[in-house]
Amino acid sequence: MSGEKSDFVKFEQVDKSYDGKELVVKGLDLDIAEGEFLTLLGPSGSGKTTTLMMLAGFETPTNGEIYFDGNPINNIPPHKRGIGMVFQNYALFPHLSVFENLAFPLKVRKIDKAEIEERINKTLKMVSLTGFENRMPAQLSGGQQQRVAVARALVFDPKLVLMDEPLGALDKNLRESMQYELKHIHETLGVTVVYVTHDQGEALTMSNRIAVFNDGKVQQLSGPNELYETPVNSFVAGFIGENNTFTGTVKELASGSAKVETSTGEIIIANPIAVSSTGEKSRISLRPERVNINPTEQIENRFEAEIKEIIYHGDHTRVRVNLLGNDDFILKVPNASSNSKLNLGDKLNLGWSSQDCRALDY
Amino acid sequence: MTSEIRTSDGELLSVKLKKVERRRRTTAFLLAAPLLFFIVFAYVIPIFQMLGRSIDNVQMNEFLSNTHDVMQEWDGTEMPGEEITSTFFYELQGLVEEKNHGKIATRLNYEKGGFTSLIKKTARKLNDFDENGNFLDQFIETHKKWGDIEYWLALKRGTDAYHYRKYLTTFDYEEKFDGSIERIPEKKRINVTLWIRTIFVAAGVTFCCFLLAYPISHLLSVLPTRYSNLLMICVLLPFWTSLLVRTSSWMVLLQKQGVLNDIFVSLGIVADEGRLELMYNMTGTFIAMTQILLPFMVLPLYSVMKTIPPSLMRAATSMGATPFLAFRKIYFPLTYAGISAGSILVFVLSIGYYITPALVGGAKGTLISNRIAYHMQQSLDWSLATAMAAVLLVAVLIVYWLYNKIVGIDNMRLG
Numbered sequence: 001m002s003g004e005k006s007d008f009v010k011f012e013q014v015d016k017s018y019d020g021k022e023l024v025v026k027g028l029d030l031d032i033a034e035g036e037f038l039t040l041l042g043p044s045g046s047g048k049t050t051t052l053m054m055l056a057g058f059e060t061p062t063n064g065e066i067y068f069d070g071n072p073i074n075n076i077p078p079h080k081r082g083i084g085m086v087f088q089n090y091a092l093f094p095h096l097s098v099f100e101n102l103a104f105p106l107k108v109r110k111i112d113k114a115e116i117e118e119r120i121n122k123t124l125k126m127v128s129l130t131g132f133e134n135r136m137p138a139q140l141s142g143g144q145q146q147r148v149a150v151a152r153a154l155v156f157d158p159k160l161v162l163m164d165e166p167l168g169a170l171d172k173n174l175r176e177s178m179q180y181e182l183k184h185i186h187e188t189l190g191v192t193v194v195y196v197t198h199d200q201g202e203a204l205t206m207s208n209r210i211a212v213f214n215d216g217k218v219q220q221l222s223g224p225n226e227l228y229e230t231p232v233n234s235f236v237a238g239f240i241g242e243n244n245t246f247t248g249t250v251k252e253l254a255s256g257s258a259k260v261e262t263s264t265g266e267i268i269i270a271n272p273i274a275v276s277s278t279g280e281k282s283r284i285s286l287r288p289e290r291v292n293i294n295p296t297e298q299i300e301n302r303f304e305a306e307i308k309e310i311i312y313h314g315d316h317t318r319v320r321v322n323l324l325g326n327d328d329f330i331l332k333v334p335n336a337s338s339n340s341k342l343n344l345g346d347k348l349n350l351g352w353s354s355q356d357c358r359a360l361d362y
Numbered sequence: 363m364t365s366e367i368r369t370s371d372g373e374l375l376s377v378k379l380k381k382v383e384r385r386r387r388t389t390a391f392l393l394a395a396p397l398l399f400f401i402v403f404a405y406v407i408p409i410f411q412m413l414g415r416s417i418d419n420v421q422m423n424e425f426l427s428n429t430h431d432v433m434q435e436w437d438g439t440e441m442p443g444e445e446i447t448s449t450f451f452y453e454l455q456g457l458v459e460e461k462n463h464g465k466i467a468t469r470l471n472y473e474k475g476g477f478t479s480l481i482k483k484t485a486r487k488l489n490d491f492d493e494n495g496n497f498l499d500q501f502i503e504t505h506k507k508w509g510d511i512e513y514w515l516a517l518k519r520g521t522d523a524y525h526y527r528k529y530l531t532t533f534d535y536e537e538k539f540d541g542s543i544e545r546i547p548e549k550k551r552i553n554v555t556l557w558i559r560t561i562f563v564a565a566g567v568t569f570c571c572f573l574l575a576y577p578i579s580h581l582l583s584v585l586p587t588r589y590s591n592l593l594m595i596c597v598l599l600p601f602w603t604s605l606l607v608r609t610s611s612w613m614v615l616l617q618k619q620g621v622l623n624d625i626f627v628s629l630g631i632v633a634d635e636g637r638l639e640l641m642y643n644m645t646g647t648f649i650a651m652t653q654i655l656l657p658f659m660v661l662p663l664y665s666v667m668k669t670i671p672p673s674l675m676r677a678a679t680s681m682g683a684t685p686f687l688a689f690r691k692i693y694f695p696l697t698y699a700g701i702s703a704g705s706i707l708v709f710v711l712s713i714g715y716y717i718t719p720a721l722v723g724g725a726k727g728t729l730i731s732n733r734i735a736y737h738m739q740q741s742l743d744w745s746l747a748t749a750m751a752a753v754l755l756v757a758v759l760i761v762y763w764l765y766n767k768i769v770g771i772d773n774m775r776l777g
Contacts, residue, residue: 056676056680057680058676077679077685078679079685080682081680082682083680084681087676087677088673089671089673091671092677093674093678093692094696095695104683105681105682108682108683108687152677152681153680153681156682162680
């Protein structure tokens with residue numbers, strides 16, 4: 001993070017309700033550092049888009065205050081905030097050419113003609129669209145429209161750019177290449193970006209930090225690896241990446257280790273993250289790639305499983321096994337030649353370390 | 363090599379393609395055929411037949427064909443010679459026997475006033491004529507108007523098979539007997555005033571409809587479906603009510619002792635003696651027509667506005683444009699297609715509007731269509747009526763052509 005201010009944008013106890021009955025955003029506290037690429041990630045209806053719209057000024061917080069660069073902005077209309085925004089369906093002006101679309105924010109600012117041209121050329125070069133100045137938006141492909149939308153949000157040098165699921169309408173390959181492109185643009189310009197998506201892959205690829213939203217609240221705010229490796233609760237563990245779970249009751253609790261009894265009566269030794277007392281119910285989370293098949297070394301958890309289904313995935317094979325009463329336990333087996341002898345109904349020895357298996361809230 | 367390509371069953375591709383396409387085209391044509399026939403027989407042919415009447419004078423030409431022929435040589439500087447007068451005498455005699463002289467009297471009266479009585483009186487006295495005497499003198503003896511050369515000139519002109527003089531009348535001009543074209547006396551001028559008033563009312567009504575419809579359409583396009591449907595019904599309600607009923611209800615509202623005036627008086631806005639003249643003038647025509655034609659503006663506007671994503675305005679404001687600037691630069695230009703479609707629709711409809719101005723317009727609020735109806739039903743000068751209708755049709759076509767030039771007909775959206 002290149003930012004100087006750690007609270008460049010600050011949400012302070014922000015609530016938002018549309019109908020007076022339900023809170024869409026509940027007591028949101030969020031600091032966004034200058035120069036950061038922060039992603040608001042969550043399922044639909046989790047409040048992430050509402051949060052973004054409040055920052056842009058299209059929605060007013062029901063309670064609390066939002067600060068931008070140190071100043072409260074609740075009462076500042078969107079056009080005076082100077083925040084760039086990329087919309088879900090690009091929102092390019094269909095009756096204006098690419099050049100005129102990009103010139104719009106500059107003309108509004110009464111910048112003189114020569115500079116407008118210079119800035120537009122520079123920005124179009126950045127999104128590799130030089131030569132497309134006179135095209136109309138309808139004459140561009142989805143990816144090109146997307147680039148114009150990004151260019152338009154950046155051309156007036158805003159300090160903060162908001163992106164509302166900007167890649168949602170693109171096909172998979174294009175989406176991936178645009179992810180890298182956006183990441184590079186962010187790195188080059190050092191502009192602060194707040195990005196909304198429901199696609200975890202997108203979030204993990206691009207972000208400095210990710211705020212996982214659910215039920216109007218930030219569940220976890222951390223960097224991509226921590227989010228994946230050390231989810232703090234069951235929702236985050238389940239939402240980010242693939243996840244195997246067991247439910248059970250905490251029998252013994254020590255620092256750094258907990259014994260959890262599953263419904264089938266076995267004891268799993270787990271890393272206590274969100275459990276605080278014995279007798280508590282807990283959901284244990286374990287990433288598929290952290291499970292060793294037929295482990296040779298000493299390992300804390302070791303159980304036998306039966307293969308139920310084998311699904312070929314190209315670079316790896318997914319094996320669904322029955323383990324400790326869980327019929328949906330997934331293993332990811334790399335397609336090396338040594339693993340080709342898996343058969344339906346085979347018994348496997350599975351083992352994993354207690355550090356990789358996290359005892360979370362139920 | 364393309365001509366050599368054959369389908370799997372050995373037929374030439376181009377032939378086969380045509381065959382398949384022909385079947386499809388025939389089906390399409392058959393589906394459209396009933397409407398096509400209906401339009402041709404019930405619309406296109408009658409219209410052209412009616413329009414033909416504006417220049418048609420063939421019947422007169424047949425009744426007095428010999429007179430017409432001999433008059434071609436006559437230059438009209440002196441009184442007509444015996445050849446003309448005798449030919450006219452014998453043909454008139456024939457017409458009187460067949461009791462057709464009334465028709466030519468009416469027709470000739472359009473050319474010159476006083477011809478009706480002239481022909482009738484002459485017809486009664488035809489038997490007194492001495493076939494060996496001077497016909498012109500005897501004509502003058504029967505009625506002194508025959509001594510006026512203009513009646514003979516009118517006779518010559520009135521027996522031409524085709525003429526364009528009704529079009530001059532449409533614009534308050536007349537062709538003098540010496541061939542010069544002049545405006546008719548000021549007191550008689552009415553058509554130009556009506557044309558101007560018609561255009562003015564049509565443009566005004568279009569503008570008022572635009573002013574009223576724009577915000578309503580916008581509201582319709584942004585409201586949640588639940589409310590917008592209700593509002594839509596309110597807008598469309600006029601469509602489902604008889605035009606006559608709506609116009610009559612405006613009469614109830616607008617008359618001097620009507621609802622609106624009562625309200626104004628009870629609120630003290632106007633004094634009881636000073637009740638407003640809201641009807642039988644232009645105000646009435648304006649108000650009623652605007653209300654009646656409003657849906658034709660709302661629907662195209664609404665259909666265009668519905669397709670404008672709200673994110674465009676948000677995008678514009680996020681880039682620093684004030685809401686007004688965003689509206690002017692982004693939203694408004696995107697609604698041009700709807701504005702123009704609605705405007706042309708309302709303008710074309712109001713330029714030929716009849717019932718409403720006839721009922722609430724009074725003398726000061728009548729339009730050209732009322733004049734056409736007058737000539738169709740009362741003066742029975744169908745030639746003039748159809749000439750006016752033809753001018754109206756051309757005016758509409760010009761508007762349409764201009765629209766196509768400026769906006770492009772492909773951009774028209776009618777809802």
